Amino acid sequence: MLSLIFVLGAASSCAAQKNKGLSALPPDIRAQAESALSSVHIGDADRGRIVEAIGNDPSGFALLFREVRDVMKKDPDLLRRVDKSVALPANFVPADLVVLDGAFPYVVSKKGMLLRAPARDALVRMAEAAKKEGRTLVVSSTYRSYDYQKTVFERNVREMGKAEAERVSAQPGMSQHQLGTAVDFGSITDEFGDTAAGRWLSANAGKFGFSLSFPKDMEAVTGYRWESWHYRYISPPAAEMQARFFLGIQQYLIEFLAALPH
Numbered sequence: 001m002l003s004l005i006f007v008l009g010a011a012s013s014c015a016a017q018k019n020k021g022l023s024a025l026p027p028d029i030r031a032q033a034e035s036a037l038s039s040v041h042i043g044d045a046d047r048g049r050i051v052e053a054i055g056n057d058p059s060g061f062a063l064l065f066r067e068v069r070d071v072m073k074k075d076p077d078l079l080r081r082v083d084k085s086v087a088l089p090a091n092f093v094p095a096d097l098v099v100l101d102g103a104f105p106y107v108v109s110k111k112g113m114l115l116r117a118p119a120r121d122a123l124v125r126m127a128e129a130a131k132k133e134g135r136t137l138v139v140s141s142t143y144r145s146y147d148y149q150k151t152v153f154e155r156n157v158r159e160m161g162k163a164e165a166e167r168v169s170a171q172p173g174m175s176q177h178q179l180g181t182a183v184d185f186g187s188i189t190d191e192f193g194d195t196a197a198g199r200w201l202s203a204n205a206g207k208f209g210f211s212l213s214f215p216k217d218m219e220a221v222t223g224y225r226w227e228s229w230h231y232r233y234i235s236p237p238a239a240e241m242q243a244r245f246f247l248g249i250q251q252y253l254i255e256f257l258a259a260l261p262h
């Protein structure tokens with residue numbers, strides 16, 4: 001009996017320890033964060049690191065939390081969860097798609113590519129900054145409709161088999177490209193990460209609100225192998241929140257935000 005009490009005591013103090021980093025948050029944010037964090041599909045070690053990061057700067061987290069909540073309220077699709085567990089409806093088409101053609105500071109690999117207006121505006125700002133530093137951003141793929149993604153995925157299945165196709169492409173409805181906020185840059189090959197543009201993006205994209213969706217060695221978390229070329233626009237405060245509090249992992253941030261009460 002005594003040992004049972006000891007075990008129970010140890011377990012509950014361990015749980016309290018786990019969330020200790022959240023205790024300095026304002027009570028309303030703390031309650032939301034605690035509940036949302038418990039819904040994120042994450043290992044104990046990474047969860048502990050997130051809680052620790054929040055504990056080291058609770059006021060910084062609270063400030064960003066409010067800013068990101070504001071973004072979500074104004075534009076719910078910007079931070080919408082889309083992955084191997086959560087699909088978009090086939091008829092989901094963003095309302096504010098704009099064509100990328102024209103005199104912009106980036107290069108397009110083909111005509112007629114579409115992005116949501118806020119993502120296009122951020123892309124223009126980012127490409128201008130890159131250009132000033134002598135880097136040219138080549139835009140290779142942007143919005144894809146449900147039907148187009150279906151042809152992409154089915155072609156990959158024919159060419160490489162279903163298991164491999166699932167690692168490198170999304171099933172229709174599960175692609176961030178359907179959101180109209182994802183951009184593939186450059187060659188869409190692993191070599192891109194080591195080009196001048198790839199390195200510049202890796203260092204600077206966050207400042208403009210873009211986030212690398214499928215980082216290296218995170219396939220167990222994201223469901224996809226490393227894609228050095230695939231960035232999603234999530235807004236500057238969300239990109240900052242991801243970098244400072246979510247270990248730089250977009251999947252953790254998006255799952256966390258999706259689990260917040262509406």
Ligand SMILES: [Zn+2]
Nearest residue numbers: 182183184230
């Ligand atoms: Zn992509």
